[in-house]
Amino acid sequence: xxxxxxxxxxxxxxxxxxxxxxxxxxxxxxxxxxxxxxxxxxxxxxxxxxxxxxxxxxxxxxxxxxxxxxxxxxxxxxxxxxxxxxxxxxxxxxxxxxxxxxxxxxxxxxxxxxxxxxxxxxxxxxxxxxxxxxxxxxxxxxxxxxxxxxxxxxxxxxxxxxxxxxxxxxxxxxxxxxxxxxxxxxxxxxxxxxxxxxxxxxxxxxxxxxxxxxxxxxxxxxxxxxxxxxxxxxxxxxxxxxxxxxxxxxxxxxxxxxxxxxxxxxxxxxxxxxxxxxxxxxxxxxxxx
Numbered sequence: 189x190x191x192x193x194x195x196x197x198x199x200x201x202x203x204x205x206x207x208x209x210x211x212x213x214x215x216x217x218x219x220x221x222x223x224x225x226x227x228x229x230x231x232x233x234x235x236x237x238x239x240x241x242x243x244x245x246x247x248x249x250x251x252x253x254x255x256x257x258x259x260x261x262x263x264x265x266x267x268x269x270x271x272x273x274x275x276x277x278x279x280x281x282x283x284x285x286x287x288x289x290x291x292x293x294x295x296x297x298x299x300x301x302x303x304x305x306x307x308x309x310x311x312x313x314x315x316x317x318x319x320x321x322x323x324x325x326x327x328x329x330x331x332x333x334x335x336x337x338x339x340x341x342x343x344x345x346x347x348x349x350x351x352x353x354x355x356x357x358x359x360x361x362x363x364x365x366x367x368x369x370x371x372x373x374x375x376x377x378x379x380x381x382x383x384x385x386x387x388x389x390x391x392x393x394x395x396x397x398x399x400x401x402x403x404x405x406x407x408x409x410x411x412x413x414x415x416x417x418x419x420x421x422x423x424x425x426x427x428x429x430x431x432x433x434x435x436x437x438x439x440x441x442x443x444x445x446x447x448x449x450x451x452x453x454x455x456x457x458x459x460x461x462x463x464x465x466x467x468x469x470x471x472x473x474x475x476x477x
Contacts, residue, residue, distance in 0.1 A: 238317030
């Protein structure tokens, strides 16, 4: 079944035969892998913050466990007025008490890089955090392979995600940026396909960010980089791989925030419905509904 414009889904909803029609927007495999990704990435983020809690500092190169060599750090400091938290990026130091570095637990403020409500498990347990992280990392890898195999085999990636030559023209890309900034979304036939910005972003996530996150994660595992000894050299050492891992995760969080915002602004129920049952409503003479 084609991802977009599948004829078996074309029909007009009751009461709106002259205005709207359903199209098939997402195949069953795309929908299934999408929601598994959402669940896996959520657990990976929260368990990853539990792991980072054990040593909330990032390095570049072969440095590690040396506070003076970290270029990003979440720190705490005890004073007469209690515990205070700070985020340090290079020479810049910003107080983040109550959010980062010093968390409020009940009536007390304790030294903790990330608050309990942001980690799995909520209490300090590096071993449990790693177990959760590794389990869902493997599920993410398997799910990603299913998506890629299906995408290449059924032509989803070539047909729906690869931008054509006209879409890659600077003038076209600039116009799409302006339209997005002004919240002008595609209508009618244009809503049947992803625009160039969507295609480029989804390709970067599926083919660059997620594979990079997996490879840097493998590099941090002594057992795996022993089996694949080229990985530490590929990323300039484990500390650099760790930094890239968390930078990649942060980029994915930013993508999710923007993605969800666009879903809400361009028609929340229509977008969510298409990712649940595959059907998307197109306005024949107006907006997508």
